[in-house]
Amino acid sequence: xDAADGRTSDVLxxxxxxxxxxxxxGPYCAALLADLGADVIRVERRGGGEDRWVxxxxxxxxxxxxxxxxxxxRAMTLDPACPEGREIVQRLVATADVVVANLPPEVLRSLxxxxxxxxxxxxxxxxxxxxxxxxxxxxxxxxxxxxxxxVMCGSAYLTGTxxxxxxxxxxxxxxxxxxxxxxxxxxxxxxxxxTGRGQKVEGALLRTAIAFNNxxxxxxxxxxxNRVATLNRGQTSAPSDLFRTKDGWIIAYAxxxxxxxxxxxxxxxxxxxxxxxxxxxxxxxxxxxxxSKRMAGWTAERTTAEALAELELARIPGGPALLASASVGRxxxxxxxxxRGHGVSRAEPTRPAGSDxxxxxxxxxxxxxxxxxxxxxxxxxxxxxxxxxxxxxxPTRQWSDLASRA
Numbered sequence: 001x002d003a004a005d006g007r008t009s010d011v012l013x014x015x016x017x018x019x020x021x022x023x024x025x026g027p028y029c030a031a032l033l034a035d036l037g038a039d040v041i042r043v044e045r046r047g048g049g050e051d052r053w054v055x056x057x058x059x060x061x062x063x064x065x066x067x068x069x070x071x072x073x074r075a076m077t078l079d080p081a082c083p084e085g086r087e088i089v090q091r092l093v094a095t096a097d098v099v100v101a102n103l104p105p106e107v108l109r110s111l112x113x114x115x116x117x118x119x120x121x122x123x124x125x126x127x128x129x130x131x132x133x134x135x136x137x138x139x140x141x142x143x144x145x146x147x148x149x150x151v152m153c154g155s156a157y158l159t160g161t162x163x164x165x166x167x168x169x170x171x172x173x174x175x176x177x178x179x180x181x182x183x184x185x186x187x188x189x190x191x192x193x194x195t196g197r198g199q200k201v202e203g204a205l206l207r208t209a210i211a212f213n214n215x216x217x218x219x220x221x222x223x224x225x226n227r228v229a230t231l232n233r234g235q236t237s238a239p240s241d242l243f244r245t246k247d248g249w250i251i252a253y254a255x256x257x258x259x260x261x262x263x264x265x266x267x268x269x270x271x272x273x274x275x276x277x278x279x280x281x282x283x284x285x286x287x288x289x290x291x292s293k294r295m296a297g298w299t300a301e302r303t304t305a306e307a308l309a310e311l312e313l314a315r316i317p318g319g320p321a322l323l324a325s326a327s328v329g330r331x332x333x334x335x336x337x338x339x340r341g342h343g344v345s346r347a348e349p350t351r352p353a354g355s356d357x358x359x360x361x362x363x364x365x366x367x368x369x370x371x372x373x374x375x376x377x378x379x380x381x382x383x384x385x386x387x388x389x390x391x392x393x394x395p396t397r398q399w400s401d402l403a404s405r406a
């Protein structure tokens with residue numbers, strides 16, 4: 001977003017967010033708030049969190065996941081489990097508006113990042129949490145990742161084949177939960193501006209997955225549709241599928257009577273418009289295999305570019321199925337021209353672990369003291385700014401150890 005479009009990326013200017021998240025759901029929530037202008041401080045354990053190294057792309061070993069999830073943030077490191085690290089966290093909380101943490105409830109309590117502990121430091125704080133299954137239920141203590149949400153909401157069962165449930169490679173449950181958590185955080189900030197009170201915003205992976213797949217679940221509960229997977233072929237309209245061309249694959253849809261009429265004319269099948277098998281979307285969905293077979297014959301005679309050009313002339317939505325390596329730079333953005341980034345509105349380089357540690361500490365009134373040597377001797381130096389070798393993971397009692405034991 002930019003001011004030239006009549007919009008602004010500084011909606012949250014003046015709002016401070018402490019990000020104790022890991023991997024996707026927590027950090028992406030905080031990244032969305034940073035995109036809107038919030039001052040987000042990523043707090044990692046000494047040496048950098050384990051999510052820093054997923055899918056490494058840099059000479060320093062930092063991964064693509066971390067770069068995307070932690071854009072526009074400042075970075076600091078400390079051990080929040082040691083006494084002086086905990087004191088620093090409290091001083092930072094006193095300056096913050098929001099704390100984001102996708103950690104299990106017991107870990108939050110052990111680190112004094114639960115709502116009750118945070119409120120003792122700042123009464124109007126907003127705590128945004130993400131867990132696998134939400135709080136209060138019999139599974140609230142369980143850990144989880146994106147794929148668990150996919151398989152438990154029924155999505156994986158309807159993806160692939162009847163013999164093999166298939167999860168999506170893209171972490172849509174994580175990203176969807178992060179987006180909803182950011183949405184809830186914005187609502188909490190608005191409520192606080194009216195009431196002066198903070199609150200807890202709670203996201204859960206399974207809740208998001210069920211919400212996104214809710215229409216299918218409702219259909220099953222009400223009419224027992226008993227759908228089974230049909231690879232890429234849609235079941236509620238047709239064509240809705242992936243089709244091989246001479247040099248690749250495309251996806252194409254025709255939803256609704258006007259669009260199907262244009263598709264039938266393009267295929268030379270005008271007589272299908274009076275065929276009861278194709279009278280509406282529901283009927284076409286039931287005979288989608290026949291419709292897909294017809295279109296597959298059409299695309300097999302054309303290159304990807306030729307097929308997409310003819311579909312565009314007929315005003316039928318379609319797109320190329322691209323490998324990740326072919327996605328960048330091949331197709332210009334419809335409004336912005338050739339791609340220059342990846343959805344980052346205020347792109348700034350991701351900071352090395354601890355590179356900004358001194359600035360937040362000074363802001364919180366926590367400066368180096370004569371006891372700094374003693375802190376280092378006990379493995380608790382919250383001012384550490386240089387990223388150590390991969391084998392050095394700092395204090396004996398690690399933040400990640402706490403999480404793994406919960």
